[in-house]
Amino acid sequence: MPKQIDTILTNIGQLLTMESSGPRAGSAMQDLHVIEDAVVGIHDQRIVFAGKKGSEAGYEAENMIDCGGRLVTPGLVDPHTHLVFGGSREKELNLKLQGISYLDILAQGGGILSTVKETKAASEEELIEKGLFHLGRMLSYGITTAEVKSGYGLDKETELKQLAAAKKLQDRQPIDLVTTFMGAHAIPPEDRDSPDEFLNRMIALLPEIKEKQLAQFADIFTETGVFTVSQSRRYLKKAAEAGFGLKIHADEIDPLGGAELAAELHAVSADHLVGASDEGIQQLAASGTIAVLLPGTTFYLGKHTYARAREMIDAGVRVSLATDFNPGSSPTENLQLIMSIAALHLKMTAEEIWHAVTVNAAYAIGKGEEAGQLKAGRSADLVIWEAPNYMYIPYHYGVNHVHRVIKDGKTVVTREGTALG
Ligand code: IZC
Ligand code: ZN
Numbered sequence: 001m002p003k004q005i006d007t008i009l010t011n012i013g014q015l016l017t018m019e020s021s022g023p024r025a026g027s028a029m030q031d032l033h034v035i036e037d038a039v040v041g042i043h044d045q046r047i048v049f050a051g052k053k054g055s056e057a058g059y060e061a062e063n064m065i066d067c068g069g070r071l072v073t074p075g076l077v078d079p080h081t082h083l084v085f086g087g088s089r090e091k092e093l094n095l096k097l098q099g100i101s102y103l104d105i106l107a108q109g110g111g112i113l114s115t116v117k118e119t120k121a122a123s124e125e126e127l128i129e130k131g132l133f134h135l136g137r138m139l140s141y142g143i144t145t146a147e148v149k150s151g152y153g154l155d156k157e158t159e160l161k162q163l164a165a166a167k168k169l170q171d172r173q174p175i176d177l178v179t180t181f182m183g184a185h186a187i188p189p190e191d192r193d194s195p196d197e198f199l200n201r202m203i204a205l206l207p208e209i210k211e212k213q214l215a216q217f218a219d220i221f222t223e224t225g226v227f228t229v230s231q232s233r234r235y236l237k238k239a240a241e242a243g244f245g246l247k248i249h250a251d252e253i254d255p256l257g258g259a260e261l262a263a264e265l266h267a268v269s270a271d272h273l274v275g276a277s278d279e280g281i282q283q284l285a286a287s288g289t290i291a292v293l294l295p296g297t298t299f300y301l302g303k304h305t306y307a308r309a310r311e312m313i314d315a316g317v318r319v320s321l322a323t324d325f326n327p328g329s330s331p332t333e334n335l336q337l338i339m340s341i342a343a344l345h346l347k348m349t350a351e352e353i354w355h356a357v358t359v360n361a362a363y364a365i366g367k368g369e370e371a372g373q374l375k376a377g378r379s380a381d382l383v384i385w386e387a388p389n390y391m392y393i394p395y396h397y398g399v400n401h402v403h404r405v406i407k408d409g410k411t412v413v414t415r416e417g418t419a420l421g
Pocket of ligand 1: 082249326327329
């Protein structure tokens, strides 16, 4: 008697299972195992088998999906977003064209601080509704797991409101969410002259956030005009003592030594790293800290110098990629576009890019044992792509290649095309 399971995917042209015993570094990121003519079995929201045609022998399913020779991969993991916020910042695009920089806009009370005003003014329900809209779009682009930061409150009430909204979003849509407290995202204008006191207030929130299980990670913007390396060290050490995993917005615009700090504190990830020094890169390789690169931000800030991904991979750093979705420096939910920018500007190969948006991204947010790989027993989170092979996604840029998204064994997105076919 064949064993009855929920779903069998057949006729998969290329299957990437991304199976790996941990995050991949260096040349192991190039080592992509492609299974041609493959099948996947799903039961009770989990993968039963994922492998060569024939693996389905002895199984039967009412729901048979013919993949038509398409590419199938794990659902994408986006390990760095600022998803919950009020308002938008389209007016800053014109300022940018006039040559006013991101940090100048922030110093004038705009940028992050304008989003802080709009986030304070929004109710929790409004933040949830807006978050749902953006998460729906992320899901449509194939993202099934994502990180979400606070940091547009800078006071207790609004930071907690943002984190509570993020938590409630988990029950209102399918993407798995990991939350990060980022109260140290900017200095409110009234605290300009006493940043350490402001930082003390954010540090004082750590125990309550931990106790209410509102966030698993803590993050800080280590940048010129925001927080110094020594202020960041003080905040992150307190966060570690309170039981948070650590993340750092490191060397995004100016090279301050954020990479070195991330390595020193054994942060789970160091994010941005555009200005990371040679020494910082070596230290990240040694500490095992995952480099989350955000080339969409470099692109959108109109800069020409990108993070040195090649040097990082060659030095043995575990590299990941994310959208950095936020209303200022990277207003996009499209991780597929980031994959193209990574190919063209970070000079990453398609093989490295796939590791960066699946297995390594999952480890960058503490989900490495749950997301980013297709193997028996794991959640059935996968994407059927309108593409014949894995190289096609970074190659054909700026559009959505999703054919179908399956989350926890259920089809949550289908794109069957227009009347024209
Ligand atoms: O709202 O500008 N870089 N934080 C650090 C951001 C970008 C988000 C924003
Ligand atoms: Zn960010």
